[in-house]
Amino acid sequence: MIPVVAIVGRPNVGKSTLFNRILGQRKAIVEDLPGVTRDRHYAEVNRYGTPFTLIDTGGFEPISQERMLIQMREQSQLAVEEADLIMFVMDGKEGLTPSDEEVAKMLRKVEKPVLYVVNKIDGAKQEASLGEFYALGIEELWSASAEHGRGVSELMDRVLELLPPCAPREEDSEETRLAVIGRPNVGKSSLVNRLLGFERVVANPVAGTTRDSIDTPFIYNRRRYVLIDTAGIRRKGKVSLALEKYSVVHALKAMDRAHVVLVVIDAQEGITDQDLTVAGYAFEKGRAVVLVVNKWDLVEKDNATMGRYLEKLRISFKFLSFAPVLFVSAQSGQRVGKIMATVEKVAAEFDKQIQTSALNRVLEEAEKTHPPAVFQGKRVKLFYATQTGVRPPTITIFVNKAEGVHFSYQRYLQNKFREAFDFEGSPLRLIFKDRER
DSSP: OOOOOEEEETTSSSSHHHHHHHTTTSOOOSSSSSSTTTTTOEEETTTTTOOOOEEGGGGOOSSSSGGGHHHHHHHHHHHHHOOOOOEEEEEETTTHHHHHHHHHHHTOSSSOOEEEEEOOSSHHHHGGGGGGGGGGGGOOOOOOBTTTTTTTHHHHHHHHHSSOOOOOOOOOEEEEEEEEEEEEEEEHHHHHHHHHTSSSSSOOOTTOOOOOOEEEEEEETTTEEEEEEOSSSSOOOOOOOGEEEEEEHHHHHHHHHSEEEEEEEEEOOOOOOHHHHHHHHHHTTTTTEEEEEOOOGGSOOOTTTTHHHHHHHHTTTTTGTTSOEEOOOOTTTTTTTTHHHHHHHHHHHHTTTHHHHHHHHHHHHHHSSOOOOEEETOOOOEEHHHETTTTEEEEEEEEOOOOSSHHHHHHHHHHHHHHHOOTTTSEEEEEEEEEOO
16 A cells, blocks of 8 residues: 655645645646546655655635634544645744644644644745744654745655555456445445445445445456445545545545446436546556446436436546446446446456557558657657556557657557557556667
8 A cells, every 4th residue: 555645734835835846746737638637636656766645635725714723623634544644734934823733733642643844934034933833842843945845855855754664566467456436425335235246335325434445355257356345535424525525535545456446426416526536546547447327227317318428428537438338226236237247348458468560560550541740850750569568558669759759649549559459448558768779
């Protein structure tokens, strides 16, 4: 499991700036498609040697001043519960506030490492303002300027010292791990019970019943699977609706261990931003995806209902155009039997290996039909392609100028490879490398 680091603090103390500084870029756009980059409050950071998931709670600002302390306490409690390490950020220019004292009081009681960071300390003159923050009764303060990078390197050295070791993933080529994710009350647990044929997890119409991920090994068509039922995106107790987004970290943790992800959508409520956000993370993590529209039996239908819903879904989930869609009812069992057959096919595509000769026939034909654009006055040449990985399938293409391969042309080649070799349900990664002379 990858460790989790949460950034908490009042609005406008520089949490998002620190998030981007640690990430090394402004909220990375992985794909130029709608739905992939919205609500970007989570990122997997790999630039410091030890990978970890970084969470910015900046999106959960209080609706009104009167609720500030309540909201602050709620988001900090969530961070404490989910994170392995917490960075509590305060504003060095504004000084110590009652809100800071409220959160610090709560954080002192937790048995997890907490780094107290005074941000907006841009130089030696501002260091003098640190004194008042020692009134919190803490031994170590970290001064930093997230905007200019001052003190961030030293802060990250300390973060890496305190993080628990990242347990290596045990890859079993004979085992497929299947994660079930989705918003509260979309029927994840009922779907798991129906798939397994018995009451493995508690199914309850009250949102937030599932508290932890539950793994269940089972056999389907003589192949081993592990089904991960996760709380996913859920509301804890009476936590505000705005904070519900925060617990997407459960889905992220489940996806870290999964090969195939079932994204469950409530047919009655329709497609929400939250559905798109979670599916976007599955895409970014390179997982195979099946979109499952649950509670289909409760929708009033005519002969064109499914077609209209599918068209709307495809437009919304444009970045998952390769993912199969199933309309099911976990309650009645309608079409649930098709899920494992689809998962089996998608898992096979996720593991698929293509011969180099076959890849190069498709590459040659694609280049002949539509050559790449000229870059810096020279024609981009595609030399050859070879598959260099599975889970997800990864194809490396050697060219004379890798930076000259435009995003649109990469998409064109992906489509050509999909036309030839399918890869249904599985992402397909293309890597372009300059061929050594």
